[in-house]
Amino acid sequence: MDYPDELAPAVRSILSAARERAGAAARAGDTASVSPRDLAAAFERAEADGRVPVIAEVKPTSPTTEGSREDDPVALAEGMVAGGAAALSVLTEPEHFGGSVDTLRRVREAVDVPVLRKDFVVEEAQLDAVESDVVLLIARFVGDDLPDLLAAARDRGFQVLVEVHDRDELERALDAGATTVGVNNRDLAELVVDLGTFESVAPHVPDEVTLIAESGIEGPTDARRMRAAGADALLVGSAIMDGDVEANTRELTRAEADEDADPTPRDATDTTETPT
Numbered sequence: 238m239d240y241p242d243e244l245a246p247a248v249r250s251i252l253s254a255a256r257e258r259a260g261a262a263a264r265a266g267d268t269a270s271v272s273p274r275d276l277a278a279a280f281e282r283a284e285a286d287g288r289v290p291v292i293a294e295v296k297p298t299s300p301t302t303e304g305s306r307e308d309d310p311v312a313l314a315e316g317m318v319a320g321g322a323a324a325l326s327v328l329t330e331p332e333h334f335g336g337s338v339d340t341l342r343r344v345r346e347a348v349d350v351p352v353l354r355k356d357f358v359v360e361e362a363q364l365d366a367v368e369s370d371v372v373l374l375i376a377r378f379v380g381d382d383l384p385d386l387l388a389a390a391r392d393r394g395f396q397v398l399v400e401v402h403d404r405d406e407l408e409r410a411l412d413a414g415a416t417t418v419g420v421n422n423r424d425l426a427e428l429v430v431d432l433g434t435f436e437s438v439a440p441h442v443p444d445e446v447t448l449i450a451e452s453g454i455e456g457p458t459d460a461r462r463m464r465a466a467g468a469d470a471l472l473v474g475s476a477i478m479d480g481d482v483e484a485n486t487r488e489l490t491r492a493e494a495d496e497d498a499d500p501t502p503r504d505a506t507d508t509t510e511t512p513t
């Protein structure tokens with residue numbers, strides 16, 4: 238399959254590499270069969286506990302990050318859970334994100350929260366490379382194969398997060414029967430982030446769908462902005478990976494509790510200019 242020219246060169250190369258690995262996975266054998274940890278229940282537990290539901294992402298590097306983080310991913314994952322993360326996301330793409338299926342396996346063994354496998358799954362065989370509680374399918378990259386891949390993932394027991402970037406992709410995800418949808422604020426054609434993306438797509442997502450705001454959330458203010466726009470949960474990588482992961486995660490999971498506790502309005506003009 239040829240990928241559209243409008244995709245960033247890094248993204249095209251990621252997709253070709255994913256297809257090559259799919260062939261190897263197919264030859265390796267067993268079909269995955271998972272007993273997943275319930276993602277929606279993990280979000281509800283966080284809410285009940287006054288935490289913003291955050292999926293914290295173990296992402297050693299990326300095409301848009303300088304350098305790479307060499308710490309033990311299991312220690313990072315444990316720090317994220319200690320900071321209140323409702324779930325984790327682990328990159329398994331090796332060439333551009335420094336991930337591996339072995340890292341995911343180790344992280345999932347070490348924690349008890351649901352773990353999302355973050356990779357570029359474009360063929361069914363890739364689903365068998367490693368077990369996780371949730372797998373990601375990116376609407377833009379799987380095209381017409383979305384319904385079949387969704388079914389193949391569910392047959393194996395996975396919960397599925399379908400990632401979209403605009404309303405067309407959202408419609409395709411809903412038609413395919415997605416019940417958990419992520420809106421990626423990062424445009425995969427140009428790798429530019431705009432939090433307005435989530436705000437423009439979110440109003441069209443039915444209430445019963447679990448809705449996740451992905452990418453570009455840099456701190457508590459962005460977290461509150463995405464929640465105000467309807468996010469049930471937030472997927473955050475870079476802002477957590479940069480520095481003390483436990484403290485960074487805690488700051489995000491407490492974004493609403495801290496705001497409630499703060500008697501001074503952040504910005505007085507916010508309230509005076511709100512039309513009644």
Ligand SMILES: O=P(O)(O)OC[C@@H](O)[C@@H](O)c1c[nH]c2ccccc12
Pocket residue numbers: 294296355356357375400421451452453454472473474475476
């Ligand atoms: O580091 P950020 O901006 O917080 O983004 C996290 C996550 O949303 C991002 O890594 C991501 C979203 N969709 C993806 C698909 C593949 C690889 C990575 C991603």
